[in-house]
Amino acid sequence: MKNKGIYYGLSAYVLWGLITLYWKLVVGVSPLATMCYRILWSFVFMMVFILLSGKRQQFIAELRLLWRNKAYAGLITLASVLISINWFTFIFAVSAGHVMQASLGYYINPLVNVLLATVFLKERLSRSGLIACLLASIGVIMLSIQTGSIPYASLIMAFSFSTYGLIKRRIPISSVTGLTVETGIILPFALVYMFGFSTVAFMDYPLQTNLLLAGAGVVTAIPLLLFAEAAKSISYITLGFIQYINPTIMLLLAVFLFHETYTVAQFSAFAFIWFGIAVFTYGTLGRAIKERRMSVSK
Template sequence: MKEEKKGIVLGVFAYVLWGIIPLYWKLLGEVQSLSILFYRIVWSFVFMLLYIICIKKWRAFCQKVKSLFSSPKTLGFIVLAAIFISINWFTFIYSVGHGHVTAASLGYYMNPLVNVLLGTVFLKEKLGRIGTVACCCAAVGVLMLVLLSGEVPIASLVMAISFSLYGFVKKQLVVSSYTSLTIETLIMLPVALLYFVFFSPQPFMGYTTNLNLLLMGAGIVTAIPLMLFAEAAKRISYILLGFIQYVNPTMMLLFAIFLFHEPYTLGQFFAFSFIWLGIVLFTYGTIQSHRKEKQFLSQGEK
């Protein structure tokens, strides 16, 4: 029970940090979204290297890198993971920077349901009746948003799909959270360096002192929530983690409405209501399945 409570605290802390990240990106309004992405990659890599050295895991990390890069299949999965998380980061930064925090929150509300879709199609996992209804409700909500705005919520879909694909690819890899993040940023590092040398509108770290410090801090605000999340996942059930997960998009939606004063109509509220209903049904179905599985296992032990 003590470990579970610790896991809950770590999980909530991770998702609260992810929830307030839009505030951080808003402080970097003078910097282009693509530049923020590549600064995030560079400083995340630097921060993770320092972290690995501080916890005295450098030798183990080098051995893991050597073993991963010796397998073409594994290397392919890592490259895909790096690409998907970079797409997710850029879309999120761009959405926040251009006043579309509501779209960002929608993307992360949709993420668990996209996970279900991927599991059903590619992993041949069975989707129960409640899960099917949940996905239909979410689809109705997205369709309503399309009809209300007159356009497909591309940014939301890209965020949901890219993060789901990132998680899907990561399932094929057995590595620690800090090793994974370090290698992913290492893979994207040459692209970032090429950008700063040939395409960046400003020299590397050529902004004011305050902006430079914030850009360096991007590595910290990226790495810490990921590591907290990984530790939480070791201590609490997937179901409980699923409940906590909705702290993130809920905070973003509240910021969008009350702090950034983004347009939020009654029609949007009804559309989001279908998505929330889908989430409630999906969570309920997951809990029921978990209870049945526990009952089956306890009967088997008897």
């Protein structure tokens, strides 16, 4: 069961890394329109998935929970806004040729998780966590100095997704219901844009582009569902190790396929971030081994 969970996790993160290629194929569509189509077809796919997978009763029960609990309803509304911001920023970065910035966002995301947990959940920041955050901060500052601008896309992606995850922890519903409701909440706004403000009529693109836009629902949902299955059967430590597959694939694509500029100075800045990740991972693994030994000795 554990090996199966690892395969699910590896599949999810590899797909998330390769999704960069998918959005590169969507040409002639603005980032905002692409995000709106992604929301629409993700909602459609999830509704079909719920019906075909026999999760209809669970979905209805969790909808009733959200309806009865206004706090949960407010939180999932905020979550839908945050994931929309994350999706738009990612699509914008990729379409603008800044895949490396998108990669950076996913590299620093786990460290932002630590920071938010310390601030909002009052979790104690370990020495390794503090050092990791400082090293990552140095790397981001170095990149800002080198490029002459703050890597806003990276920071928006990292903080929006980390805050999204923080909020999701407080809502006791499945990932299937969560994604369906989140896309459903933001869907009316996406439809208003597509039918009222977009300069291109609904799905009035070449056939290949229309197929790619329709497939965005599948591309969005499948990695998330795989990740949800992985999270059920393998430890957070294991997930922590394999989650860096995603930004590493994106970084390799940025340098070797899309030929984005990657100077020695940029490598030095990324090195601080990688070193921070190594410190964070080593500290987390060390605590897990120590706790396991203590539990065995008892």
